[in-house]
Amino acid sequence: MTPYGLIHQQSLDPAFTTPPPNLTYCPVRQQTLANGVPLAAQPDLLQAYSVTWGTTDKDNKTDAGG
Amino acid sequence: MNRGAVLILTDTEDHTTDLIVHALQERDAHVVRLDPGAGPLNIDARLEEGRWVGEVGDQHRAARLTDVVSVLWRWPGTPSGHPAITSQAARAWAAREDALSILGVLRTLPVRWINHPARISVANDKPDQLLTAQACGLAVPPTLITSSGVTAREWIRRRPAGARVLYKAQHAQGADPDAMVTAGIAEAASVPDLLAAASCFQEVIPGRSIRLTVVGPKMFAVEISGTDLLD
Known part of the structure; x- marks a missing residue:
């Protein structure tokens, strides 16, 4: 059987769950780089790469996963 | 001059924290971003005069515990044990020891927290949220x-x-x-x-x-x- 609550489960659009390409975490700069430039310095790109992608359990609206 | 260190505990996919790190670095702040889930953290902590002193860090950098002025606790990954441990059970044991020891020491830091995990845990309790809202x-x-x-x-x-x-x-x-x-x-x-x-x-x-x-x-x-x- 399936818990009643899961009838309200919704799959997220792949746009939110697929890791964006060309992103690498740089441990030296302690930031994510997109094409060698800090993602934080590219606001348009950052906005396109929702912070929730692939990490619904860390959804940005409620820290620590609520 | 001791600038103090801003210690950030989160994973490497936390792009919101990228913005925070970027802004802090622009201000020449000393930032130490660690992810306990990305690999083994190193710790050398001693209990002295009522607080933990020493260092915690990873292979790239370390923060002296007495230099830490604030902690941003976002999405720290869960320690998974040293990768050289071949036994799954032994690695899980080591991971639990790492979590309880390293994160336990960090939780005691008497600094400004955003937010302390104990407070986060309390705040995440939805039944209690409703009581709090009603009381407010x-x-x-x-x-x-x-x-x-x-x-x-x-x-x-x-x-x-x-x-x-x-x-x-x-x-x-x-x-x-x-x-x-x-x-x-x-x-x-x-x-x-x-x-x-x-x-x-x-x-x-x-x-x-x-x-x-x-x-x-x-x-x-x-x-x-x-x-x-x-x-």
Whole structure:
């Protein structure tokens, strides 16, 4: 059987769950780089790469996963 | 001169923290970003005169515990044990020791926290959130938490005429990694006898939806519009 609550489960659009390409975490700069430039310095790109992608359990609206 | 260190505990996929690190570095702040889930952290801590002193870090950098002036606790990954440990059981044991020791020491730092994990844990408790909201004078709708579908149906049918009832999970994460459980209208007829999990039902408060962020005495309100969805 399936818990009643899961009838309200919704799959997220792949746009939110697929890791964006060309992103690498740089441990030296302690930031994510997109094409060698800090993602934080590219606001348009950052906005396109929702912070929730692939990490619904860390959804940005409620820290620590609520 | 000791500039003090801003210690950030989060994973490498936390792009919001990228913005914070970027802004802090622009201000020439000393930032130490660590992810306990990315690999073994190193710790050398001694209990001296009522506090832990020493260092914690990874292969790239370390923070002296007495230099830390603030901690941002976002999404620290869970330690997984040293990769050189071949036994799965032994590695799980080591991971638990790492978590309890390293994160335990960090939790004791007498600095400004955003936010201390103990406070986060308390704040995430939704039943307690409702009591807190009520104590603050906010309108809290009639709410039911039950594992009985029979009780839920009776409760929904007793709502005033025209009132709608929603179901809301205590945690947004769905059963599947890429799914969320969102708040949705609960019709009495669609509620089965056996819910198979504790379930929360609330009467919908009609009107505008506001998301309010409170930082100390300051409040930042955003009206949510453009959708008829509840969540």
